[in-house]
Every structure is written in structure tokens, then in C-alpha cells.
Amino acid sequence: MKLVNHSTVELIKHNASDEDVAYAAWVSNFAADAQKRDTTNIAKLIMFLYTNKHMSPFEHGSFTFFVDTPIFVGREFMRHRTFSYNETSGRYKILEPRFYMAPDERPLIQSGRIGTYTFVPGTDGQNRAKRYFTGRAYGLSWRMYRCMLRVGIAKEVARNVLPLGTMTQFYATANPRNIMQFLILRNEKQALYEIRQVAIKMEAEFAKAMPLTYAAFNEQRSTWHKIARLMELVDIDELLEDIDPDYESVVA
């Protein structure tokens, strides 16, 4: 049995560039001549498109990632419906005994309310407990899986005992617009630690492939973060009561 403490993300291929964004935008005015235009100074155009939410020019391209990650991260990832997926099959293939063990630097203790949870590191004792109980559970479920295969039970039934921490692999393909939507939601402090690690790796590849688009995306994102930070500092109930004194009876 192998314990893994991180996800792997590999950019398999991409067909997307800042120039493609400009060509797509220029088709409106220049039709077939769009491709002949000089793309030396497209940074401003891309910033304008992104800031003003003219998003369709960001849809002409694609990125394909290979992701090796625990099943619980895969489940969150696949909520992003605008991606195309293909995943390793537990019906056709005997799964590998590879399981995720959260590293000790992963914040372990949760406090606060839904939507504003904060996480702090565990103590040495809590980390020891995490390693011990997780390892025991993985070992037991893996043995039961193997026992069922040995007596002839089909892979698709035997796998039922395997936990959410089992590693899975998939291809995920999306256009730049939907990659950015993924990054906004998943490389964010409220996102699950493990999917954020995946998003950070995807973001690095995206930034390399489309630096001007990435700059526009990142500038907008830092504005949203500043607004979000301001909202955290404001007492929302007090603010809404100021605006409408009947606020409490409406939300009660």
C-alpha cells in the first residue's frame, strides 16, 4: 500500500494563446482579415474585454490536464460541468493501493460558521491520530477489496469498500474562460485545501500559456478579493438595518 500526500497535475496539451483572444474579438470588425492584424499590442484589448465581461473571445482554445488526486477531490472537480472528463475505471481495472494521507502542514482543525470556516494546524497528537486511524482504515479496506477479488467477486462490486481517499486519475479539458472560472472558485481561501493545491498547479500552466489573459484575470481577481475583505470587515446586519429598518423582520 502506498500513501501519497499530494496531487499531481500535468498539462497534457493546450491550444490557446492571447493572440487567439484578439483574433476572436477582431472578427466582429475585420472578418477574415482578423488573422492578418498585428498582435504586438493586444494587452490593452485583452484587459478591456475581460474587465467589461466580453467573455466569448476567451472560449476559443483548450487545455487538457492529467490529474492524479484522491476521489474526494475528483468529485469536487467534476462539479465543473463545462469541462470534459475521462477517468480511470474501477469496473475494468483492478485499482491500485494508493491512498491519500493529508500532510501534517495541512490545517486540521475547523472552527467558525458555514461559509466562513477557518482552519488551524493540528497538534502533534492530532496529527499522529490522523495518520494512525487513516492508515488503519485504508489497510483494512484494501485487504477486504483484495479478498473479494480473490473469491471471484467482480471489480465493480468489490470496489464499494474503497474509501474517498483512494487515488484516481482523469483527463480534464476546458476552454480558457472555464479554466478561469475554475481558478476563481478553487484557488481561493474558502476552497478545500486539496483542490486548491490542484488549482495552484493548473494556474501556473495557464499563466505560462496566456500571460496577458492571466494578467487581466489576476487584476480583476485582486479587486474582488479587496471587496470581499472589505465585506468581512463590515457588520452586514448593521449595514442592512441602516438601509432598511425592517430588515430584521424580513430575514427572520
Ligand SMILES: Cc1cc2nc3c(=O)[nH]c(=O)nc-3n(C[C@H](O)[C@H](O)[C@H](O)COP(=O)(O)OP(=O)(O)OC[C@H]3O[C@@H](n4cnc5c(N)ncnc54)[C@H](O)[C@@H]3O)c2cc1C
Ligand atoms: C467553496 C465551495 C463550496 C461548495 N459547496 C458545495 C456544496 O455544498 N454542495 C454542492 O452541491 N456544490 C458545492 N459547490 C460546487 C458549486 O456549487 C459549483 O457546482 C461548482 O463550483 C462548479 O462551478 P460552476 O457551476 O461555476 O462551474 P461549471 O459547471 O464549469 O460552469 C461554468 C459556468 O457555466 C455556466 N453554467 C454551467 N452549467 C450551467 C447550467 N446548468 N445553467 C446555467 N448556467 C450554467 C455558469 O455561468 C457557470 O458559472 C461548492 C463550490 C465551492 C467553490
